[in-house]
Amino acid sequence: MKILVTGAAGFIGSHLCERLLKDPENRIVGVDTFIGPTPINLKEVNLQSLKNHPRFQFMEIDLLTADLENILKEVDAIYHLAGMPGVRSSWGKDFDPYVTNNILATQRLLEAVKNKNLTKFIYASTSSIYGEKSGKVSEDSIPAPLSPYGITKLTGEHLCQVYNKSFGVPIVVVRFFTVYGPRQRPDMAFHRFIAQILKEEPLTIYGDGTQSRDFTFISDCVEATSAVLYQDHLIGRTINIGGKERASVNEIIKILEQITGKKAKINYTQKVNGEPKHTWADITLAQTRLNYNPKISLKEGLVKELNYIRKVYDL
Numbered sequence: 001m002k003i004l005v006t007g008a009a010g011f012i013g014s015h016l017c018e019r020l021l022k023d024p025e026n027r028i029v030g031v032d033t034f035i036g037p038t039p040i041n042l043k044e045v046n047l048q049s050l051k052n053h054p055r056f057q058f059m060e061i062d063l064l065t066a067d068l069e070n071i072l073k074e075v076d077a078i079y080h081l082a083g084m085p086g087v088r089s090s091w092g093k094d095f096d097p098y099v100t101n102n103i104l105a106t107q108r109l110l111e112a113v114k115n116k117n118l119t120k121f122i123y124a125s126t127s128s129i130y131g132e133k134s135g136k137v138s139e140d141s142i143p144a145p146l147s148p149y150g151i152t153k154l155t156g157e158h159l160c161q162v163y164n165k166s167f168g169v170p171i172v173v174v175r176f177f178t179v180y181g182p183r184q185r186p187d188m189a190f191h192r193f194i195a196q197i198l199k200e201e202p203l204t205i206y207g208d209g210t211q212s213r214d215f216t217f218i219s220d221c222v223e224a225t226s227a228v229l230y231q232d233h234l235i236g237r238t239i240n241i242g243g244k245e246r247a248s249v250n251e252i253i254k255i256l257e258q259i260t261g262k263k264a265k266i267n268y269t270q271k272v273n274g275e276p277k278h279t280w281a282d283i284t285l286a287q288t289r290l291n292y293n294p295k296i297s298l299k300e301g302l303v304k305e306l307n308y309i310r311k312v313y314d315l
Contacts, residue, residue: 001119002027003229004075006063006109007082009034011183012124012176012221014046016079017056019222020229027055029071033062035101036085037187042312046183063105068112075116077229080109081124083153086187087274090149102152107159114167120235121160121169122228127177127214127240127279129154136282139175139238147274161236170235172228177242177281181218181301182308193253194306197262198315207271209250214281216243217296217304227290234289242281244294252302259303 003020007013008030020026030050034040050056059071063082084090084101106123113121130137131144145151157173164171184191196203224241228234247255253264286292296304309315 001076005079009043013081019226087147098152106156110163125175132276138282173238178213202265212248214242217301220294224292240281242283245298
């Protein structure tokens with residue numbers, strides 16, 4: 001099967017490509033335009049093992065201007081992970097790249113595939129579309145994004161569903177809940193916290209640290225995401241992909257102090273607009289439809305990310 005993965009040089013995209021290549025029947029075309037908060041040198045590191053793989057082809061392209069007809073030749077399935085990430089940076093004048101990369105690029109890709117015979121078009125969305133909810137959140141919860149970023153990802157979902165209804169594009173939407181692990185973006189909390197603790201720099205925590213997340217380790221995330229390709233009766237569905245454990249930011253800091261052997265210096269500051277106090281995924285659908293069973297504990301996953309950051313920053 002020939003699979004197009006957009007955002008292939010990113011955190012989740014690079015891991016997903018590696019997972020899909022474990023199937024000897026798969027050939028991957030990975031595309032990326034090297035935007036967003038991750039420095040280009042780290043994205044190049046993400047691609048190192050992939051570029052040497054005989055069934056992987058990489059193309060540095062912008063979905064907004066690329067010759068999609070040529071890129072899509074003989075493609076059987078698409079994972080659309082490319083986009084502009086981040087809640088905090090999506091306000092004000094910085095909103096434009098979110099519109100172009102999360103909405104316009106998605107529409108252009110959908111337009112290019114609307115008459116093609118794909119098996120699946122899998123769209124990567126986010127828990128940010130839910131907003132503030134109480135308790136476990138199922139896929140049929142009413143979306144109420146709190147940030148411009150969440151609005152653009154939800155718009156992408158709606159575009160996917162419109163192209164499914166109007167043209168039969170075989171859409172499946174996956175909503176990720178706070179994915180972490182090796183290659184995590186430098187602007188994300190765990191990456192920042194670990195690097196700052198190792199460098200003995202103060203940590204900035206937005207709010208009082210009691211906010212909690214449903215953390216998903218990267219290998220669990222890509223196991224579920226790759227499984228979507230092989231399962232029937234998913235077209236038109238939306239599936240939560242969450243993790244094994246929830247924890248507050250303060251609890252995370254305590255674990256990081258334990259595994260690094262260093263005391264964190266913490267600066268608490270004003271909470272950020274656009275971020276919910278708590279997230280918690282109901283993953284029943286993923287468990288029943290994808291045989292999904294998250295395996296990596298929070299402490300185990302943090303140790304893996306710690307080892308990655310030590311290596312990348314030579315700490």
